[in-house]
Amino acid sequence: MxxxxxxxxxxxxxxxxxxxxxxxxxxxxxxxxxxxxxxxxxxxxxxxxxxxxxxxxxxxxxxxxxxxxxxxxxxxxxxxxxxxxxxxxxxxxxxxxxxxxxxxxxxxxxxxxxxxxxxxxxxxxxxxHGDGLAVNEVIALLAMAASCMAGQLSRERREHAVVLRSQEVAEAVTAERLRIARELHDMVAHSIGIIAIQAGVGGRVIQTQPAEAREALRAIEATSRETLSGLRRTLVSLRQADRGVTVSERSPLAPSPGLADVERLAAATAGAGVCVDLCFSGEQRLVPADIDLSVYRIVQEALTNVVRHAGIGRCRVAIGYGDEELSVEIVDDGRGATGKGSAQGFGIIGMRERVGLLGGRLSAGPRPEGGFRVTARLPLPAPVAVPMEAR
CATH class of the missing domain: 1.20.58 (Methane Monooxygenase Hydroxylase; Chain G, domain 1)
Known part of the structure; x- marks a missing residue:
């Protein structure tokens, strides 16, 4: 300096x-x-x-x-x-x-x-002196005005760039907050719903059927541990990002859930009193991580709504692997949407945001014959052709 x-x-x-x-x-x-x-x-x-x-x-x-x-x-x-x-x-x-x-x-x-x-x-x-006075004064004024104009334009362009950068940062922060809100809602709402139902079942049968009460307590414990693990993973990720820790320096975290965990999710939902008929169609294969997580969260939120609002003991989840898209459908024959139902909360809003970010389509609403249907279609990227090595 x-x-x-x-x-x-x-x-x-x-x-x-x-x-x-x-x-x-x-x-x-x-x-x-x-x-x-x-x-x-x-x-x-x-x-x-x-x-x-x-x-x-x-x-x-x-x-x-x-x-x-x-x-x-x-x-x-x-x-x-x-x-x-x-x-x-x-x-x-x-x-x-x-x-x-x-x-x-x-x-x-x-x-x-x-x-x-x-x-x-x-x-x-x-x-x-003489006739040159006016000419020189005008030339000096024009030169000064041109320099000030150039400086002002440079100043405005720099200020505009700062404003754009601030807007980009604000939009990125908002998008990250929405993503965290979706993750917490999908994870916590499902788990709390199952815990509430299991706690109610255990409280009713603890005197007459202690074995079933113990099973309800085990389900509560397992669901609570899983929720705490997910919350810990999210909080650790946020704290590391806030401290500016690089990816290579971060502690290893448990993998995010995906399609491979849907069967476990269906089993947990069955423990809450709603049997899930799970079926897959098409050639099952690996999908991108963002699609994998989004499908799991969509199924999780839809099953949470069935448990909390449908008032029925069975629903169907169909996952189809197509050539160009992955389809997900959750159907139940329950009460459908009510004034306090899922359509009025943040669950379907979060599902729409997830599907919209992936360029897909989502429809959610009551069926004409009764019940509720959630359908999502997510486009799959084209498979990359790997050229054969020359022999």
Missing amino acids: TRTKAVAWAGGVSYLLVVGLLVGGAPRASGTVHGVGALLAVSLLAGVVRRMPLSALAMALFGSTAVVVGPPSPGPVSLTASYQGQFLSYLAVDLVLGFIVATCVRRASIVAVAVSFAVQFLVIGVFT
């Missing part, structure tokens, strides 16, 4: 030395040569501009004004060369001014523009 500051100030001192040489060491040069020299010399202020832009503007104003009001060249000098020298000298100031408008706060930018405007117009008005 100290070296950078020293280099910046060395550039500023070098700029002042070059301006001194232009003013005192090259008196025979024309105004155009002085203006070009002042314009090129401003590059020495690059370090000062980045660290102290207002100081750089003061140096540039001082140097350009010194070049304009310096001792006149001996001999006849054309008015065109004199005007060109003034324009080129203050063009260096306009470059610094554009950088200030683009990077500094608005109050500092307004002060810098006002000071630069006053100095340029005062010097040009004093050292320009």
Whole structure:
């Protein structure tokens, strides 16, 4: 940091030395040569501009004004060369001014523009005579306006990029919160529903049928352990992500559930009093992890709704493996949707979000013949053809 500051100030001192040489060491040069020299010399202020832009503007104003009001060249000098020298000298100031408008706060930018405007117009008005006065004033005004416009456009583009980035971050945070909410709802709602039913069964038969009460308690214990494991996996993942732990540094976690766990889910639902007729069709094969988890969560949420709202002891789950899509259907013959049923909660909303993120289609609603049906169709990616090795 100290070296950078020293280099910046060395550039500023070098700029002042070059301006001194232009003013005192090259008196025979024309105004155009002085203006070009002042314009090129401003590059020495690059370090000062980045660290102290207002100081750089003061140096540039001082140097350009010194070049304009310096001792006149001996001999006849054309008015065109004199005007060109003034324009080129203050063009260096306009470059610094554009950088200030683009990077500094608005109050500092307004002060810098006002000071630069006053100095340029005062010097040009004093050292320009005749018909060239109006022309030089207009040219200086246009050059200053162009530099300020360029700086303002650069500022707005940068601010717009910051806003877009903030929106992307906010959308990513919202999407992650929704994903966590879906996971927690699907996992906890199903488990709590089964626990509530098993606890009710155990409470009713604990005096008359202790064996069944023990089975209900075992089911409660198993479901609770499974739920705690899922919650622990989610919380550990969130904490590691919050601390910025890389994937390779994370502790190994239990795998997420998928199609292979649907049979275990059906067995747990049967323990809650709802028998599940589970059938698969098509050629069973591995599917992408996001589809695998989503199918499990859809079946889990639908079975939770059957247990809690259908008021029936049996339902059917059909999973079909097609060439281009995976279909899931959960059907029951119960009461269907009620005012306090599943259609009014977050379960179906979460299922729609999951299916929508995967580009699929979901339909959920009461059947004409009674009961409720949930149907999801998820597109499967095309299998990748592996070329045979040349023999």
